[in-house]
Amino acid sequence: MIPVSWYLLLSALLFAIGTAGALTRRNGISIFLSIELMLNAANLALVAYSRLWNARTGQIVVFFVLAVAAAEAAVGLALFIAIYRQRRTIDVNRLNLMRW
Amino acid sequence: METAIFLLFALLAVASSVVVVAHRNPVYSTMGLVLTLFAVAVLFVLLGAPFLAALQILIYAGAIVVLFLFVLMLLNITREEEAPQSGQPLQRWAGVLGAAIFCGMTGMLLWRSYGATSPSPLTEQLVSLKGLAGELFTEYLLPFEIVGLLLLVAVIAATVIARRPGIEGEP
Amino acid sequence: MSTEFVATLVKMGLTLGLLLNVVPVMVWVERRGSAFIQDRPGPNRLGPLGLFQALADAVKFIFKEDVTPTAADRPLYLAAPVLALLPALTTFTVIPFGPDLVVNGHTIPLVVSDAGAGVLLFLALSSLGVYGIVMAGYASNNKFSLLGSIRASAQLISYELALTLAVVAVLMPVGSFRLADVVAYQRAHVWNFIPQIVGFLVFLVASFAETNRLPFDLPEAESELIAGFHTEYSAMRFATFFMAEYISMTSLSALGVTLYFGGWTLPGVHLSGWLGAIVGLAVLLAKVAVCMAVFVWVRWTFPRFRYDQLMRLGWKVLLPLAIVNLIFVAAMTIARYL
Numbered sequence: 001m002i003p004v005s006w007y008l009l010l011s012a013l014l015f016a017i018g019t020a021g022a023l024t025r026r027n028g029i030s031i032f033l034s035i036e037l038m039l040n041a042a043n044l045a046l047v048a049y050s051r052l053w054n055a056r057t058g059q060i061v062v063f064f065v066l067a068v069a070a071a072e073a074a075v076g077l078a079l080f081i082a083i084y085r086q087r088r089t090i091d092v093n094r095l096n097l098m099r100w
Numbered sequence: 101m102e103t104a105i106f107l108l109f110a111l112l113a114v115a116s117s118v119v120v121v122a123h124r125n126p127v128y129s130t131m132g133l134v135l136t137l138f139a140v141a142v143l144f145v146l147l148g149a150p151f152l153a154a155l156q157i158l159i160y161a162g163a164i165v166v167l168f169l170f171v172l173m174l175l176n177i178t179r180e181e182e183a184p185q186s187g188q189p190l191q192r193w194a195g196v197l198g199a200a201i202f203c204g205m206t207g208m209l210l211w212r213s214y215g216a217t218s219p220s221p222l223t224e225q226l227v228s229l230k231g232l233a234g235e236l237f238t239e240y241l242l243p244f245e246i247v248g249l250l251l252l253v254a255v256i257a258a259t260v261i262a263r264r265p266g267i268e269g270e271p
Numbered sequence: 272m273s274t275e276f277v278a279t280l281v282k283m284g285l286t287l288g289l290l291l292n293v294v295p296v297m298v299w300v301e302r303r304g305s306a307f308i309q310d311r312p313g314p315n316r317l318g319p320l321g322l323f324q325a326l327a328d329a330v331k332f333i334f335k336e337d338v339t340p341t342a343a344d345r346p347l348y349l350a351a352p353v354l355a356l357l358p359a360l361t362t363f364t365v366i367p368f369g370p371d372l373v374v375n376g377h378t379i380p381l382v383v384s385d386a387g388a389g390v391l392l393f394l395a396l397s398s399l400g401v402y403g404i405v406m407a408g409y410a411s412n413n414k415f416s417l418l419g420s421i422r423a424s425a426q427l428i429s430y431e432l433a434l435t436l437a438v439v440a441v442l443m444p445v446g447s448f449r450l451a452d453v454v455a456y457q458r459a460h461v462w463n464f465i466p467q468i469v470g471f472l473v474f475l476v477a478s479f480a481e482t483n484r485l486p487f488d489l490p491e492a493e494s495e496l497i498a499g500f501h502t503e504y505s506a507m508r509f510a511t512f513f514m515a516e517y518i519s520m521t522s523l524s525a526l527g528v529t530l531y532f533g534g535w536t537l538p539g540v541h542l543s544g545w546l547g548a549i550v551g552l553a554v555l556l557a558k559v560a561v562c563m564a565v566f567v568w569v570r571w572t573f574p575r576f577r578y579d580q581l582m583r584l585g586w587k588v589l590l591p592l593a594i595v596n597l598i599f600v601a602a603m604t605i606a607r608y609l
Contacts, residue, residue, distance in 0.1 A: 001221070002106050005214035007143065009207050010110045014117050014136070016203030021121025023195030029172060033129050034121050036164070037136060043156070044140050051147045052214070054226055056235050059149050063236065066159050067247040071254035073164045077171045078262035084175050085264070127347070127409055134402065154391035162398025163428060169405050170424050173417060229387060229448065 007048035014041035028080050028090035032073070039069050106146060113139035130168050137161045148227045274377045282383045286363055289556075290518050295325035297517045297563060304567040335506040340411060343503065347410035352504070352511035355403025359519035362396045365389045366525045367451045368535050369551030370543050381535075381548055382451060389449045390442060393526055394435055397481070400519060401427045404483075404500050407512070411503035419499025422489045422578060429585040430480035430487075436593035437474040440600040441467060441530045450526075454534035462538075464531040466603075469596040471531045473589050478523045480585065482516060484566055486573040489581055524562035525555065532558055 018041060021034030043062045050058025080090050087095065112135065119132030137160050144153035236244060299314075299322060306313025314324040339348060369381035386392055401424055408420020441463055442448060445456040457463055464471045480487040491499030501512045528534060535551035542550050576584070 002102055002146070003214070005210055006106065006110075007147065008210045008214065010113065010143075012203055012206040012210060013114060014140075015206075016199040017114070017117045017121055019202060020196050020199035023198065024192045025121065027126055029126050029168060030121075030129055033126070033133050033168065036133060036160075037117055037120055040137060040140055040160070043152075044143060047144055047147045047149050047152060050149070051226070054220060054223060056226065056232055059152055059232055060236055060240050062149075062152050063155070064243060064247050066155060067251055070159060070164055071250050073167055074254045074258040075261065077167055078258035081171060081175065081262045090175070127344075131347070131402075131406070134399075150386065150388045151391070154388045154395045157395035158391065158398055162395060162401070162431070166401055166405070166424050166428055169402075169409075170421065170428075173405070173409060173421050173424075227387075 004048050004052040007051075008045055011041045011045040011048065014038075014044065026091050026093050028083075028092050028095075029077075031092065032076055032080075036069060036073070039065060102146060106143065109139040109142045112136075113143070126172050127169070130165055130172065133168075134161050134165055137165070150227065151229045151232060274375050275379065278374065278377070278379045279383065282381070283364075286383055287360065290360060290363055290521060291514075293521045293563075294514045294517045295329065297520075297567075298325040298328055298513075300563065301567050301570075304564070305571045308568070308571040329510075332507055332510040337506040337508060338503075340413070340503050342412040344410040344412065347406045348503075349508075351403050351407035351410055352508045352515070353403075354406055355400060355515040356511050356518070358396045358398075358400040358403075359515045359522060362393050362519070362522040363525060365393045365450055366522070366529055366534075366555075367454055368555045369548040370535075372544070372548050380451060381551065385449070385451070387449060389451075390438055390453075390526075390530075391448055393522075394431075394438065397519065397522070398427075398431060400515070403512075403515065407504065408500040411500070413503055415496045415498075416500050416502045419491055419496045419502070423483065423500060426480055426483075426487065426489060426581060426585075429582060430477040430589070433473050433585065433589040433593045434477035434481060436590070436597050437470040437477065438526075438530060440470045440593070440597045443597075443600050444604045450529050450534070453530060454536055457533045458536050462531065462533045467531065467596070467600065469592060470600070471527075473593045473596065474527055474531070476584075476589060478527060479566070479569065480581070482520045482523060482566075484516075484520070485570040486576050487581055488575065489578055520563060520566055521559060524559045524566070528555065528558040528562060534558075 015038050018034045018037035021037065022031050025031050025034060043065055046058040046062050046065070048058075050056060083095065084090055089095075116132040116135035116139065120129045120136060123129050123132065137156055141153040141156040141161075144150070144156060302324065303313045303321060314321040317323040317327055339345065364383035365386065367380065367382040372379045372381060384392065404423040404427075405420045408416040408418075408423070411417075441453065445453050447453070453463075479485075483489075483491060489499075491501065496502070501509055504512060535555040537554055540550070540554075
């Protein structure tokens with residue numbers, strides 16, 4: 001039996017990689033992909049905890065996370081399409097109209 | 101055997117997630133994400149959640165990520181990022197450092213709390229789909245309905261936002 | 272080595288062999304079938320009835336020059352055919368093809384992967400097939416390929432919804448994701464296509480769209496897009512896409528047969544042991560063959576849809592129909608009519 005902490009460590013590592021991506025990428029869709037990666041790492045941790053305590057709650061939360069990720073992707077990508085139509089770019093450093 | 105499978109797919113997950121965040125071409129990033137999702141789905145099976153593993157592939161890899169690819173191709177921004185990244189190396193290194201610190205701290209915390217204790221063997225009660233569905237549709241019925249509503253709202257929002265402005269009569 | 276392990280290996284080998292052999296047979300059936308429908312002789316020179324034509328085609332594919340466009344995204348370009356073929360090959364593993372067999376005291380279910388998530392596994396793996404097509408279109412760096420793959424991804428996602436909802440309606444009265452349970456249920460009651468005729472029609476139309484077959488072959492519509500996503504592919508790589516199409520047709524036919532037409536069973540026939548296994552496999556193959564013939568028949572009979580018609584059909588006709596069917600079946604299941 002593999003200790004559950006291994007899964008948790010892997011999840012932390014994936015989450016950190018996702019965070020680094022979300023912080024450093026400038027292409028909007030790449031940032032989005034990094035966020036999906038973080039959500040996925042959270043899913044892994046949830047399933048691992050549900051295994052640790054023999055409770056299904058973690059798995060059910062993963063189910064909800066999947067639905068939320070779908071909703072987020074739909075709205076987010078629609079936003080990117082709208083932004084691209086206006087500005088011809090989705091480089092987040094150039095989308096600074098609301099900055100000051 | 102189980103350890104070997106775990107190590108193989110954990111390694112795959114880490115490697116492909118590095119591709120997700122590091123590759124300059126978003127299409128490769130997307131394919132990396134698919135690989136990560138697949139590897140994590142395998143880990144779900146090891147953790148006794150085969151239903152979630154199938155859902156992960158079906159919904160995440162089969163629909164959500166395809167949507168990403170679809171938009172990438174629609175906007176044709178597949179070639180590379182618009183400007184070279186060299187502008188803000190500081191921002192980049194800060195991001196990487198922050199992520200590393202986060203990973204180290206969380207890792208320490210997790211290891212201290214749970215260490216190398218093995219979990220109890222898998223029970224039929226945890227793995228069975230019937231139990232999961234039963235709990236989902238009784239105890240978590242309200243959140244379930246709310247998530248359904250959220251999806252509906254998201255669909256409407258996406259349609260309104262992505263609609264081409266100025267064309268009113270278009271279906 | 273345990274008996275189970277050897278049995279799994281044998282089942283995998285059998286399935287793989289069957290699936291790979293479907294391709295040359297289907298090439299022949301398609302060419303002769305189209306000729307028959309269009310009232311011309313078709314390929315009839317090589318062997319009796321032109322049976323060896325497929326062999327000649329294979330040899331041609333192997334010896335043709337394999338071109339990679341210079342502007343192509345090479346790694347993805349080379350990976351795309353494999354990405355298309357793998358899901359097609361793996362989905363068949365959840366289809367049961369006979370009654371349980373007892374060998375050396377071990378009970379061996381005649382299905383490669385007897386997973387509890389059976390149908391879900393099928394749907395999950397087949398939903399990955401879109402990546403092969405999308406990658407091919409993107410990596411070719413060709414306008415027609417890209418257009419083909421954009422069409423393909425939209426089409427596959429749209430029709431997957433209706434297909435999945437139709438499948439869910441079948442599973443509801445059965446109460447299990449295992450296809451073996453679906454078969455057993457149909458054995459105890461009637462074949463599902465009678466109570467679920469609406470769901471079956473939705474499944475049928477959606478499966479044509481899922482396999483990119485006419486009348487829904489928009490991703491490779493040759494009169495508009497040359498050959499769509501595989502415009503740039505040649506020789507064996509093109510043949511791989513070809514194989515993926517036929518094999519996913521076979522897998523989807525097998526799923527349809529298992530869900531709606533009793534799978535490997537025949538009403539009134541109750542055999543067990545080796546005889547039952549062989550008869551079961553033969554019955555399943557015969558039913559799949561009929562489905563494949565329907566695929567060919569439809570292809571050479573119907574004209575191609577326009578893209579907006581395709582989307583309208585998917586979202587405004589099939590999806591509502593599938594939902595109504597689902598609600599109807601749910602109500603019937605609660606009322607214990609099914």
